[in-house]
Amino acid sequence: MVRKPEGNTAMGNLARTHVSLTGALALAVLLSGCTGSGGVKPLSFGPVSAPVSANPQPAGSDAILGALNGGILPPQAASTLSRADRLRSLEAEYQALEKTPGGQTVAWKAPVGRTSGEVTAGTPYQVGQQNCRQYTHNAQINGTPVTGQGAACRNPDGSWTPLS
Known part of the structure; x- marks a missing residue:
């Protein structure tokens, strides 16, 4: 009777295949934690899923920007902005609060004229x-x-309300 070496048996081949697949899977799991995109990471307290609201508002919607109650620029200065520039400034405030890491700025600029701004949000707290x-x-x-300075808190629907 001729015996095949143990390494060539079907059971041996199955064991080697299992070890190879297990090693590949382990490597894939380890590498999956690396993003490599260099993109902005979610805020440490931000939800991983969609907002709780049954009708979530997209960023830039009137409801989301309206919750900012006009923003933190002094009212007498903000009232001189055109409607489009006012929306640009509020959108920058929302984006800074919602998506920007602490200390980084969100800039906005009017397409015409000498009107622009930068919003910088600090570190999140609870x-x-x-x-x-x-x-x-x-x-x-x-x-x-x-210059306007203030603080805002996030609402369950994803909007932000400045503290007064």
């Missing part, structure tokens, strides 16, 4: 059950520098 951030909005409105 007050009770609400996630909050301090932020600063530096703007040039028709060439005049204006």
Whole structure:
């Protein structure tokens, strides 16, 4: 009777295949934690899934921006902005609060004229059950520098409301 070496048996081949697949799977799991994209990571307190609201509003919607109650720029300066520039400034505030790592800025600029701004949000913190951030909005409105500072807390629907 001729015996095949043990390494060539069907059982031996199955064992080697299992070991190879297990090693490949382990490597894939280890590498899956690496993003390599260099993109912005979610806020440490941000939800992983969609907002709780039954009708979530997309970023930039009137409801989301309306919750900012006009933003943190001084009202007398903000009132001189055109509607489009006002929306640009509020969208920058929302984006800074919602998506930007602490200390980084979100810039906005009017397509015409000398009006622009930058919003910088601080490190997220929690007050009770609400996630909050301090932020600063530096703007040039028709060439005049204006600054607003404040804090806002995130609502269950994904909007942010400034603290007064």
